Amino acid sequence: MTDETGAGAACRDGSDRAQARIALSNSLPGSRAMHPVQLVRGVRKSYDSGGGLIHALRGIDLELVEGEFVVLLGPSGSGKSTLLNLLGGLDRPSAGRIAFRGTDLESFDRRALADFRRRHVGFVFQSYNLIASLTVRENIDLVTERAEQPMAPAEALALVGLAERADRFPAQLSGGEQQRVAVARAIAKRPDVLLCDEPTGAVDCATGVRVLEAIERCNRECGTLTLLATHNTAIAAMADRVLTLVDGSIANAQRNAQRKAARELSW
Ligand SMILES: Nc1ncnc2c1ncn2[C@@H]1O[C@H](COP(=O)(O)OP(=O)(O)O)[C@@H](O)[C@H]1O
Ligand SMILES: [Mg+2]
Numbered sequence: 001m002t003d004e005t006g007a008g009a010a011c012r013d014g015s016d017r018a019q020a021r022i023a024l025s026n027s028l029p030g031s032r033a034m035h036p037v038q039l040v041r042g043v044r045k046s047y048d049s050g051g052g053l054i055h056a057l058r059g060i061d062l063e064l065v066e067g068e069f070v071v072l073l074g075p076s077g078s079g080k081s082t083l084l085n086l087l088g089g090l091d092r093p094s095a096g097r098i099a100f101r102g103t104d105l106e107s108f109d110r111r112a113l114a115d116f117r118r119r120h121v122g123f124v125f126q127s128y129n130l131i132a133s134l135t136v137r138e139n140i141d142l143v144t145e146r147a148e149q150p151m152a153p154a155e156a157l158a159l160v161g162l163a164e165r166a167d168r169f170p171a172q173l174s175g176g177e178q179q180r181v182a183v184a185r186a187i188a189k190r191p192d193v194l195l196c197d198e199p200t201g202a203v204d205c206a207t208g209v210r211v212l213e214a215i216e217r218c219n220r221e222c223g224t225l226t227l228l229a230t231h232n233t234a235i236a237a238m239a240d241r242v243l244t245l246v247d248g249s250i251a252n253a254q255r256n257a258q259r260k261a262a263r264e265l266s267w
Pocket of ligand 2: 197
């Protein structure tokens, strides 16, 4: 278990994170005192595909704590994206509940849910989703202009090693660089939770490692709870905790004794 307890003073706003300091160390053996960010209880999600219900999640229970790095591992169709979307308030469960710092997301109307996403959640998707007509700096500004205490674009870009790319347009960057900009954009609002859905799915191994290094650095230096969904088993080694999803259920939950650095990974 690596020690991240001292990390991130510079990245935190310190206000709401100072609340709800409920030590959960008893439920997480051998770890430092943990602070819950999200609680998932009995969550199910079914989609009506026309040809019958598809059960994407079949009863998920989870406790996600401040600062941890969780890899959601599973084959295509196992429910990874569905779970990330529910955690991030992009969609709602069919049953069960998800709480964010003690508040049930179900109590939020559409507008409040959008506000929750805007203020508290950073998303990184497989497709980088940068706006082609805006520079790197403008892409970050767009997301942070309504955030409470955002980082300056330069600071966020420095975190992912791209400080000198601020004035470029996305098309003037490699795929891996564009994904690192997407990471910088997600982290710049200082989210409470960073949700990464197959962030290395569209890039080669060497490029993927650099993307993972950027995510790892944001997790360590900002202490941001990070969930990363992937089908790539090699990536599991960089997590504090690995949750294996099979057919909508957590088939295995395992804690890594030591986190492997992203730069040591290959696939
Ligand atoms: N919007 C949707 N409508 C219908 N079925 C969906 C929808 N989203 C996901 N599914 C189905 O739910 C299951 C889980 O999908 P998903 O969460 O995307 O898995 P993963 O991210 O692990 O590949 C799959 O069977 C998928 O086809
Ligand atoms: Mg997916």
